[in-house]
Amino acid sequence: MSPHTPTLPRGVGVSLKALHYRDALAGPRGPAFFEIHAENFLHPGGPAHRWLEAIRRDHRLSIHGVGLSLGGNAPPAREALAERAVLLRRYEPDVFSEHLAWSSFGGEYFNDLLPIACTPESLARVVAHVGAVQDALGRRILIENPATYLRAGDTIPEPEFIASLVRASDCGLLLDLNNVVVSAINHRFDPLRYLEALPLDAVGEVHLAGHAMREDSTGQTICIDSHDGPVQAPTWALYRALLERTGPLPTLIEWDSNLPDYATLLAEADRAAH
Numbered sequence: 001m002s003p004h005t006p007t008l009p010r011g012v013g014v015s016l017k018a019l020h021y022r023d024a025l026a027g028p029r030g031p032a033f034f035e036i037h038a039e040n041f042l043h044p045g046g047p048a049h050r051w052l053e054a055i056r057r058d059h060r061l062s063i064h065g066v067g068l069s070l071g072g073n074a075p076p077a078r079e080a081l082a083e084r085a086v087l088l089r090r091y092e093p094d095v096f097s098e099h100l101a102w103s104s105f106g107g108e109y110f111n112d113l114l115p116i117a118c119t120p121e122s123l124a125r126v127v128a129h130v131g132a133v134q135d136a137l138g139r140r141i142l143i144e145n146p147a148t149y150l151r152a153g154d155t156i157p158e159p160e161f162i163a164s165l166v167r168a169s170d171c172g173l174l175l176d177l178n179n180v181v182v183s184a185i186n187h188r189f190d191p192l193r194y195l196e197a198l199p200l201d202a203v204g205e206v207h208l209a210g211h212a213m214r215e216d217s218t219g220q221t222i223c224i225d226s227h228d229g230p231v232q233a234p235t236w237a238l239y240r241a242l243l244e245r246t247g248p249l250p251t252l253i254e255w256d257s258n259l260p261d262y263a264t265l266l267a268e269a270d271r272a273a274h
Helices: 018-026 047-056 078-091 120-137 158-169 177-187 191-196 233-246 262-273
Strands: 012-015 033-037 060-064 095-099 102-105 108-114 142-144 172-176 203-209 212-215 221-224 251-254
Touching: 012 262, 018 047, 018 262, 033 251, 060 078, 078 120, 095 203, 120 158, 142 158, 142 203, 158 172, 172 177, 177 191, 177 203, 177 221, 177 233, 191 233, 203 233, 251 262
Parallel strands: 012 033, 012 251, 033 060, 060 095, 095 142, 142 172, 172 203, 203 251
Antiparallel strands: 102 108, 212 221
């Protein structure tokens, strides 16, 4: 594996969506970096690539994957890894990240990030899969902690599982604080204790996003990792607690649906920066 390690600037970036391409290119100021989803750029050409090529000339870039199914039974497909290797060579991002989740089984892809049981068997499998990705891409990658709505079969606490994964595979951590808050609400645990059990020295990027409260069919309240609005108070509080322990970290405002105008997105980034 290459010794390449995350080098994002210690500032605040934003998710780059097609709605904001023109503003991102023409604006008088930009965020510290932009982040894109790899799966939106695996095709070889077209308007999206023309915009990204222009934006990349003047801006730092993080690429975030959602489709490698690192927690699945099967290792990531060689074709999928080759596609991402081409994308990374083309844009030379500072960071590539993926999820601690699974999304495919038996050759069928599910459009969701599904939870894994935290067990020694699944840990060994994920370590092997992360190693295969890092070898194929020639770089250290970041793994994102999940947002979960149910737990079943765990024999290792999730923060301990993540710490063991980081140590065994020499990967980094993409710490999604909204995911911590969502899981803490759904499973009724203390998000600060969860945070303190993580390997914070391995954090290469932080995600901040919005969530939504809903009722399920039984009338129970559930927290949804919706990414469709501003960051809420519990996530801001956890972010302050994190920075008290680590100092400034590269941070992303993750806003994926019900998109605001570009000025509103930058204002949210400014709040994080302050």
